Amino acid sequence: MELPNELKIAIEKVMDNTNIKQLKQDSENISFRYRNKSGKGNRLLTENSEAISYSIVRMPSTYAAIYSALKNTFELYNEDIKTMLDIGAGTGAGSWAANSLLELKQITCLEREDAMINLGKSFMKASEDTCLQMAEWKKTDLVSEELNEKADLVICSYVLNEMNSSNRMKTIEKLWNATKKILVIIEPGTPVGFKEIRELREYLIGIGGKIVAPCPNIDKCPIKEDDWCHSTVRVSRSKIHKLLKDGDVPYEDEKFSYIAICKDKFESKNIRRVLRHPHIESGKIELKLCTVDGIQEIVVTKKDKENFKIARKTKCGEIY
Numbered sequence: 316m317e318l319p320n321e322l323k324i325a326i327e328k329v330m331d332n333t334n335i336k337q338l339k340q341d342s343e344n345i346s347f348r349y350r351n352k353s354g355k356g357n358r359l360l361t362e363n364s365e366a367i368s369y370s371i372v373r374m375p376s377t378y379a380a381i382y383s384a385l386k387n388t389f390e391l392y393n394e395d396i397k398t399m400l401d402i403g404a405g406t407g408a409g410s411w412a413a414n415s416l417l418e419l420k421q422i423t424c425l426e427r428e429d430a431m432i433n434l435g436k437s438f439m440k441a442s443e444d445t446c447l448q449m450a451e452w453k454k455t456d457l458v459s460e461e462l463n464e465k466a467d468l469v470i471c472s473y474v475l476n477e478m479n480s481s482n483r484m485k486t487i488e489k490l491w492n493a494t495k496k497i498l499v500i501i502e503p504g505t506p507v508g509f510k511e512i513r514e515l516r517e518y519l520i521g522i523g524g525k526i527v528a529p530c531p532n533i534d535k536c537p538i539k540e541d542d543w544c545h546s547t548v549r550v551s552r553s554k555i556h557k558l559l560k561d562g563d564v565p566y567e568d569e570k571f572s573y574i575a576i577c578k579d580k581f582e583s584k585n586i587r588r589v590l591r592h593p594h595i596e597s598g599k600i601e602l603k604l605c606t607v608d609g610i611q612e613i614v615v616t617k618k619d620k621e622n623f624k625i626a627r628k629t630k631c632g633e634i635y
């Protein structure tokens with residue numbers, strides 16, 4: 316997957332006026348902070364050049380993860396969505412992803428850091444899309460401030476894992492109150508990221524939320540304590556991305572865990588979600604599935620032509 320063309324161009328323009336050595340240093344600093352200082356409510360990204368580096372190194376992957384999560388969600392959820400809140404918007408990946416899939420009329424981005432706000436806003440102003448151009452950006456601290464805005468869709472991607480557990484729970488309550496129709500939370504596809512998603516899932520079901528994706532219609536998550544549920548999306552890497560990350564491979568696989576939960580009545584279909592990358596051998600494909608009856612491991616053989624064809628094309632995180 317790739318960023319929308321006009322976003323790629325906007326990032327390249329900003330990058331042209333920035334020192335590559337500085338961007339590389341920033342990229343290393345950001346990675347270090349996210350590995351070692353996240354989960355404690357620290358400010359991890361404050362400088363203008365760090366925001367630019369984030370937009371080159373991380374935004375293509377967070378965009379791809381959000382886009383995939385939203386695509387899976389809106390394949391199952393058909394409500395009319397006109398307004399959205401992008402919570403902890405960073406440089407705006409969530410808004411760009413939602414705007415690519417939905418007929419939005421109004422986008423509001425809430426973010427704490429000026430550097431992210433200024434860059435994210437400048438990318439949207441450069442767009443030809445009126446909704447992106449007109450997006451409102453509000454400097455907000457999700458922990459210390461109340462949220463007065465409400466929207467049909469609330470997206471919070473790669474944000475809650477930066478907070479400590481008590482602030483995360485307080486914030487989720489605010490996000491639920493701000494949601495008119497559906498809340499989508501996306502976190503890194505790691506054991507820690509999934510643990511957070513599982514906790515939020517239980518909490519939101521407890522206060523009346525209805526799961527739309529990725530889970531089938533079951534209240535108790537059947538994934539074992541030592542396991543984790545995630546989806547994967549393949550993201551193209553630009554030349555500058557490879558340079559900043561010292562990599563040769565033309566793509567990277569972004570792993571993410573997510574939950575989409577709605578407020579109104581939702582008739583869940585009897586879906587089976589692929590939990591792991593399918594294991595393909597000659598003549599057979601092994602699939603690990605999350606179903607209404609719990610986890611199932613099935614083998615599809617070549618003899619079963621129709622299902623074999625479908626299984627071959629199915630990826631981790633998709634419906635089988």
Ligand SMILES: C[S@@+](CC[C@H](N)C(=O)[O-])C[C@H]1O[C@@H](n2cnc3c(N)ncnc32)[C@H](O)[C@@H]1O
Binds near residue numbers: 373374377406458477
């Ligand atoms: C990893 S970035 C994710 C940005 C964007 N959502 C994305 O998916 O690319 C996390 C963002 O959350 C913001 N953030 C973290 N804690 C926050 C808080 N308490 N209030 C507002 N924004 C916050 C950070 O400033 C940062 O821009």
